[in-house]
Amino acid sequence: MKKLIFSILPAFLFAFISCMNMSSGSGENGSVRVVLPGSGRATYTYSKNNAGKFIVRLYNDDFDQTEEGAVGGVIEFGDLEPGKYTATAEAWNAGENILEGSGSTEITVRAGETTDCNIAMILEGQNAYCSKYMLIPDSGGNMYAYDYLTCTEKKNWPCNSFPCLYFAESNDGSIYYVKQNYNSSLDIYDNYYTWKYNFNTDKAESAIVVQNINAGFFDGCYDSTTDIYWVIREAVDSNNLSSYTLCLYKDGSGYNTGIIRNGFGNCAIRGENLYYSFGNDSIGYATFDYTTRDGSANPITTKTLADFGVSGTITDMAVLEDGTVAVLVRSVGVGTETEGFGNMSLKDKDTVYSRGALVLLSSDLSKVEKVIGWTDSPRTISATGEDKENPVKKWTSITAYIPEYAERNSHFYGPVKIVAIRPKELVIADCGANFVLPDYDGKKNGKMYAHNRLMTVNLRNFAIGCKKEFSESELKFKDLMISGGSTDSYTIQASSSYNACETEK
Structure with a gap:
């Protein structure tokens, strides 16, 4: 490696x-x-x-x-x-x-x-990028900046009005973000603006129009080598049909990459290298010349998660100082490895997925350097006892692709976002669940334990650690809900009382 x-x-x-x-x-x-x-x-x-x-x-x-x-x-x-x-x-x-x-x-x-x-x-290299803050989204779309060293909240940007999106920290510690403007005369949200927030002055220092509300899907990414914050969008044709072109913006100027992709997700840029995910499980690599405007990208290769030996949804990407591409994969669902649980019903013999991985790829995507935190094999979770009072079908077990309790600090439950990049360390927001099935003899319901935690990955020895655990009342990255069961009496109920970062008792 x-x-x-x-x-x-x-x-x-x-x-x-x-x-x-x-x-x-x-x-x-x-x-x-x-x-x-x-x-x-x-x-x-x-x-x-x-x-x-x-x-x-x-x-x-x-x-x-x-x-x-x-x-x-x-x-x-x-x-x-x-x-x-x-x-x-x-x-x-x-x-x-x-x-x-x-x-x-x-x-x-x-x-x-x-x-x-x-x-x-x-x-370390003197020009090495080093996050001072952890930029964390919650389930409602609000964004928070936490101080890296103290893990204390430094700033929050509520999204209940004038939503703030696509955060990134610059070399000087300022925060870039895209904000949707509210047009009071039309009573709609219309244009998107790029802002740069300065912690020293507690002010957003610039506002540049990116595009109107019909511009398609967005992401924002910062290139520390050029000190450019890029906004990338998937633009559709006038009929919202087949022409899905990726377009880059900086300083309000648009660059047509010439890349046609449907289902754009995330992007990462370093110098002339552009990486973008699409269709949930695919990643593309291209080089582009941002001194020109139209058709400036040179698509080189695309890969799928199957090529990396994992499955699920790509949730975030970053390019590290040495050119390695870091890709987050989240695999959370009931029955299928779709994003989240929602209001799905958990039934006897279901397969539950709550896992994820950090995949490190070579800069040309030609090989997988390392897969970190992935749960390769399932474990069976069994209900205990027997309901002798009600002649109903009993819970027996579910197959679960989730970490064993003893592995919870060395595996992911469902990575959401890379929230900080330090020299030889990444901090990742991880959100998923663990399960306990009912105890019939003890008349105890099953439980779902939600985990909202910041995990660190040491890029020298690839060890995973838990930096901070949030209670759901404090901050949750995703809404995790599940209902149902084999009877109305024994349902899986949400609970956040279990701390995934604790030493096992």
């Missing part, structure tokens, strides 16, 4: 952040002491010209703390429950706000001890 691994030359080994071993205490909890570069006790040679600010995060399912320190300083994490933790570190050039290096490691904290650890930090 050459595309996702740095060429490790001596100059690229940035530093070791050291967790020094201190004298053991007698308490039940443990601690971690992080010695930052520049200290005499640090275990490497360091040049202070590289970075002046260090951000260290220590977390597991029950603990999450982020601390900031300077050259030569010390960061301490104390009163830690014994167990496994993940430590991540970032080195920043504070003056120029450039990420210089990053790394992560797994730590085991023991009672009464301070744990030894080393975090190898690899030098």
Whole structure:
């Protein structure tokens, strides 16, 4: 997997952040002491010209703390429950706000001890794109910006009036989005506008007309290499019939790509490379020249999800710094792998799908580099006991393509969107469900546990982690509902009390 691994030359080994071993205490909890570069006790040679600010995060399912320190300083994490933790570190050039290096490691904290650890930090490209925020949609179409480090809400854009769509973060941390204008004189929503929101001024700084409301289906994507926010639409002919042409817009100017596709979904752009999904399960690759206007694209190849070894619906795409194409696949449904559950009825012997994958492809789509988080095989969920009071058909089991409880932090339930791109890490909004069938002897209904969580994917070792779990009352990415059953007495009922990020008890 050459595309996702740095060429490790001596100059690229940035530093070791050291967790020094201190004298053991007698308490039940443990601690971690992080010695930052520049200290005499640090275990490497360091040049202070590289970075002046260090951000260290220590977390597991029950603990999450982020601390900031300077050259030569010390960061301490104390009163830690014994167990496994993940430590991540970032080195920043504070003056120029450039990420210089990053790394992560797994730590085991023991009672009464301070744990030894080393975090190898690899030098990042100075122009590497690095999200400061996580841009999250909810089930109602509202959009939220959460601070990456603290996981706290920074801003929200309600959609109940003047909807905001197709968010992306730019190199400078501003937020691009498309907003539909309300024409009060006609009492309709008409034109779409591209805005750029600045967190420092708390204002949207520009508004450019993209197209009128009859323009077809949209998506928006940001190219960090050119600092261009593109809006792409599927335009139809005057009779809304067969001519489905993909058109690109920037700064209000339209570019006819010459690509004819029906059922456009998502797009991703890096330089002259254009990637687009269509028909739910297909992805196309083309190169285009945006110095010209008409027929400027050169379609090269198309692939389907079957070529990747997965099935379902493509929900989002991104092009990573090294050119790798990241594709999200969501496979959620009852009986079929369609999007969502809706008001479908769950019946005895049904097959339930609640899974997904992150598929990493080569830049020319010629090969699959990695499939991450996919549930390959089903498990059977069985009802327990027998209803002896009512002579009715009993639940027995359902076949479910969903993660086992023990696998819930290493698999997806249903990826919705890539909400942040960090050097060597993606943050993905994941939404799906787990199921428990009825217990007849105990007269207990079955339950559906909805999961709304932010998952991280480490692009060095491809490990999946849970960054944050939202309750449905707090934020839900999709409406998950299911009804029915073999009797009116034993129905599958929605519940959000189970936390998919918790350590299994």
